[in-house]
Amino acid sequence: MKQLKAAFSALLSSAVLFAARTGSAMTVDSGPAAPAPAAPPPVNWHAISMFxxxxxxxxxxxxxxxxxxxxxxxxxxxxxxxxxxQNGMAIAGDYMSAASFLGIAALVYMNGFYGLIFSVGWLVGWPIILFTVAERLRNLGKYTYADVVSFRLKQGPVRTMAAIGALIVVVWYLIGQLVGAGQLLHTLVPQISYRISITIVGILIMLYVTLGGMKATTWVQIIKAGLLLGGATIMALGVMFHEGFSFAKLFSDAVALHPKHLAIMKSVVPIGAKANPIESISLGLTLMFGTAGLPHILMRFFTVTDSKAARKSVLYGTCFIGYFYILTFIIGFGAIVLVANNPQYVVDVTKNILALKGGLNMPAVYLAHAVGGDFFLGFIAAVAFATILAVVSGLTMAGASALSHDLYAQVFKKGQATEKDEVMVSKISCIGFGILSILLGIAFEKQNVAYIVALTFSIAACTNFPILALSIFWKGLTTRGAVVGGYVGIFGSIILLLIGPTVWTKILKMGPAIFPLDFPTIVILPLVLIVAYVVSVTDSSESAKQERAAFDAQKLRAETGIGAEKAAVH
Amino acid sequence: MSVADNAKIQSNPKFHALVKRRNALGWILSIIECIMYFGFTLMIAFAPDVLTAPIASDSVIPFGMILGVGIIVVSCVLTGIYVYQANNTFDPIVHEIIEEASK
Incomplete structure (x- = not known):
């Protein structure tokens, strides 16, 4: 049982968070390799010039x-x-992280079919966003999802709770991305050290976001989405060309070449691990509702002209993301055929034909080399780097707006801040986030960050999304219910993660986990709904009555868009 | 631009009918999405053999692969259905309601 969990969480985290595993895998790999008297690796000029x-x-x-x-x-x-x-592309650019690109491909490369479970799980949140919150977010909000949650509730406590939820998600997501960025850049261009990589990323983000705000962020994300979709398409075509455009041949070749053979089509858990039904369901809930509660994703809906554009952007975004996840699946199987057992990429083909130089997340990168040579490898490396920059820009934007718009302007200044001051605070926050990113990236270099995706997605799934949906759809929600429910979601997720298998047993080494699951959503999400319900219905205060009475006006605006923020005219 | 009278909208049965219809579509599609996805998840949890059975006796491709890719494709189709309905059915009604309230 213990072994099962260890294997499960290890593989899970390797998949979900490429950063974590690249981190630990590469510190292991580069450790003994560094002092070797071998000639220094050649400078990857293709990658550098494309960066x-x-x-x-x-x-x-x-x-x-x-x-x-x-x-x-x-x-x-x-x-x-x-x-x-444009927003559909930007959504795709904001959402398709290096974790999903390199991570899913790596997971498929190691485990075959199992990787598809993540592709599916990371997509299904999108239709839910469209059917429930997308248009209403646009109609009700101004800059942050906290605008919507606090629309008819008390600004101070509700925004504080929502901003804390947003900031925890943003900061941890940022750490995961940065550690990944540093490792990736350092692997692809060994002449650039981990610390310099992190510093480059931090400085670029400060420039983009502080100077160009959401406009620059949007275009960085659009360009990155175009590059990533284009690059992945070429790779998948390269694989299919090699396989005579036959899926049957691709899969049977992969089965024949993979050391586990048919097991790669037979396992719904990482190969070798035992199934844990409750964990699978909790993971499913986390992926679906976590997507719908990521603050940097929700923020994208305030950039479009109206609710019609908001809904169209989800359709485009879903199609781009779905297409991309199908490609990553082909890329993963293609890597089994073209990368595994190739002495050029594998550490030692006589020992393990799957273990690649540079760590667990390299299959997609080497596949680029196998189908397109040095030039295409450089291109894909630059795309992976662009991916990280685009995601980190979106995160920084979301974090800075939670600090400046929610906490500074609405909570601290009680809505009396001037627009100029608010933007100034936001820009200062961006610089702060940039510096914080560099420091955290360096601090977490050697840390095991395997719990990060579980942490961020759990808080998003257990706090941000349910409280947002309740505030939009349930007249009975009061300030007390939203705040108490929200904190139960935030602290409940954090506590259960702390005493769960990954953090308690593997990172803190405190012995057997007190809470048996890596993903607490199956417990915390229902708890948050129950708490928010009970605390709201038992709230008989005068302000609660006013908040319920204000629902009709909120509903009218949410459903018709009357009074919604207008597009700026230039 | 004339300002719509919110009280008029609140008392317009068309508005409540619209909200009901749009919510119904949203919920039905959400439920379909959840049934698909959690059906898949529950099969992973409790009936993995069904998912890993090959689609044909001479094929290595498991049934679950078709199902997984199918869920991705159907998700895109469902978002398309919603957007189509909203653009062609709901938006004109919203405009009507706003116009009637702006008279």
């Missing part, structure tokens, strides 16, 4: 965006001038 081109283009965009960013709406919401298609 430079990408960074150059994004800096030009940032300059343009900075010139066109005058008001707070420009800064936080790109002037609400983003079209449905």
């Amino acid at each position: 430079v081109i990408f960074v150059g283009i994004t800096l030009v965009i940032t300059y343009w965006a900075a010139k066109h960013t005058k008001s707070a709406t420009d800064f936080y919401a790109a002037g609400r001038g983003v079209t449905g298609l």
